[in-house]
Amino acid sequence: MSLPLPFFKTKFEDKHIVDQKFYTAKHDEENRDILLFANEVHEKPNNSGPAKTVTTTMPFLVSTPPPREPGPAKGKNKRGGKEKVLSKEEEQRLLFESASYRLNGNRLFNTSYYLAALDAYLLALSRCPQTLKLERATIYHNIAATQIKLRSYDEAAKAASRALNLRPGWGKALYRRAKAREGMGGWAGLVGAYDDYVQVLEGAVDGVVEGVGKGELEAVKEKIRWLPDRIKTVREKEVGGVVEGMGGLRA
Structure with missing residues (x-):
């Protein structure tokens, strides 16, 4: 049984058209990749507090996340009012969706489909809660690396700077910004x-x-x-x- 992943569409030249099968991996392999990603980013401390751990029981790994709109993360909205705090389950669901898009982006990047990879990373960023600083820093770094490949150096520098704002002193992001x-x-x-x-x-x-x-x-x-x-x-x-x-x- 294959794991259905969030699928995105993008418009680019014919040579960049990728068969949809490229986005589907074997169930066990994809679950392992996503679980490792989730564990990796939660084992490291971030700027918002002590390190958190993800429970190994993640029932939503065996099926596509329900198509619900994400609730806003804790903080203030544009009008200055308080926003709803995400539940742990909602945060994990969004993390799963974000990780799925990011893993797709990595595969596309590694096979030189940079425009499609950029779309995947932007989708990953849109699903990642604002409170997960390390995860968002990683996605911004991926965006910077892709923009460098596309020779959009100004945008690459901006993305790398955003990664550094979330994870100050990160050598990998500093290197990307330097290249940009x-x-x-x-x-x-x-x-x-x-x-x-x-x-x-x-x-x-x-x-x-x-x-x-x-x-x-x-x-x-x-x-x-x-x-x-x-x-x-x-x-x-x-x-x-x-x-x-x-x-x-x-x-």
């Missing part, structure tokens, strides 16, 4: 990239940064070496362009 800022170019972008690369390296423990490969870490060291010269060159070019423009106005 480097891709943006310009003096400001390169300075920001350099600062992020330095923070990535400073966060290494025994030469290891969580989520950043050994080869990527070596590349970070190289970028820290040569980026200052590039920043200087770009700065001089930008200043020169401004001066020339002012000269043209005076003429």
Whole structure:
């Protein structure tokens, strides 16, 4: 028996059309992936309080979650009024839906279907409760990685910054933002990239940064070496362009 997962539609070029079978995995494998995801994100402490644990009995893993609209998380709405607090069952149901979309996004990303992967990650974000900061940080990081592949560097930098707001100092998100800022170019972008690369390296423990490969870490060291010269060159070019423009106005 296969596990029916939330399915989404997206419009993109014919070469990106994926058979719906791609979204369906064997029941045991998919349940294991989602349960591991749920346990992983709840075992780590977040900024809102101590670590929480997920019960191993998750009955909704064996069927598609009921198509109900999510209740708002605890906090204030746009009008300043108090919002309904999610029950534990509702939070777990939304976490399951979010994890399902995110796992689909990972598969699409790993097979270079970046537009479809972005859609999946955005759906995952829309289902993830606001109170689950680590989960939302992970999704924002996935969005940043996808936007980099699509060369939407400005959007990638914004997504990585949102991940860092939820999980400050996270080396993996810092690395993504550094790559996005480097891709943006310009003096400001390169300075920001350099600062992020330095923070990535400073966060290494025994030469290891969580989520950043050994080869990527070596590349970070190289970028820290040569980026200052590039920043200087770009700065001089930008200043020169401004001066020339002012000269043209005076003429």
